[in-house]
Amino acid sequence: AQSVTQPDIHITVSEGASLELRCNYSYGATPYLFWYVQSPGQGLQLLLKYFSGDTLVQGIKGFEAEFKRSQSSFNLRKPSVHWSDAAEYFCAVGAPGSGGYQKVTFGTGTKLQVIP
Amino acid sequence: EADIYQTPRYLVIGTGKKITLECSQTMGHDKMYWYQQDPGMELHLIHYSYGVNSTEKGDLSSESTVSRIRTEHFPLTLESARPSHTSQYLCASSERRANTGELFFGEGSRLTVL
Numbered sequence: 001a002q003s004v005t006q007p008d009i010h011i012t013v014s015e016g017a018s019l020e021l022r023c024n025y026s027y028g029a030t031p032y033l034f035w036y037v038q039s040p041g042q043g044l045q046l047l048l049k050y051f052s053g054d055t056l057v058q059g060i061k062g063f064e065a066e067f068k069r070s071q072s073s074f075n076l077r078k079p080s081v082h083w084s085d086a087a088e089y090f091c092a093v094g095a096p097g098s099g100g101y102q103k104v105t106f107g108t109g110t111k112l113q114v115i116p
Numbered sequence: 117e118a119d120i121y122q123t124p125r126y127l128v129i130g131t132g133k134k135i136t137l138e139c140s141q142t143m144g145h146d147k148m149y150w151y152q153q154d155p156g157m158e159l160h161l162i163h164y165s166y167g168v169n170s171t172e173k174g175d176l177s178s179e180s181t182v183s184r185i186r187t188e189h190f191p192l193t194l195e196s197a198r199p200s201h202t203s204q205y206l207c208a209s210s211e212r213r214a215n216t217g218e219l220f221f222g223e224g225s226r227l228t229v230l
């Protein structure tokens with residue numbers, strides 16, 4: 001069974017600073033990997049996804065993530081954070097489940113606070 | 117732009133009441149899901165459906181029930197709400213052919229049972 005670990009529960013960065021959110025997964029093969037963002041009181045929105053190919057993937061809102069097989073990681077980065085990026089970020093992994101559908105497992109999330 | 121809609125967004129009710137959380141999507145997706153989300157916890161899958169007349173239990177046991185009579189509609193029902201049911205419920209859908217696990221979420225229904 002797959003699992004996802006987001007070691008940072010809460011991160012605070014200054015506006016304009018760079019950001020890296022960590023995600024480690026456990027799965028025997030190469031899974032499908034996702035980052036979702038959730039603003040307060042909202043559902044989750046897909047930021048980016050990795051299925052195969054180039055290990056550096058670009059997403060919406062200026063985010064990118066790098067898949068590192070050797071480290072079982074899929075860290076999310078942004079070079080310059082904006083106040084509107086304050087939200088909770090969830091890493092997720094999809095792997096084949098029963099019945100032929102993709103079982104998606106989410107991490108516990110990292111809450112990002114942006115200070116002036 | 118969300119094409120999956122949940123109502124109500126917020127609901128406060130008393131113990132013992134029957135509630136139905138509505139979820140509709142206009143993307144024609146075959147697969148639909150209900151997740152339960154509590155603060156500081158991962159999202160837990162409580163129900164899913166492959167298509168019309170298909171419903172399955174998820175990883176987290178739930179006293180709620182679901183139905184899938186139409187492709188676009190996947191309501192969740194609690195026959196007798198209790199304070200332990202207080203949580204946020206997120207509906208999602210995915211495209212069956214792609215089968216990548218990419219999910220499209222609604223904005224959630226936050227339920228408080230007094």
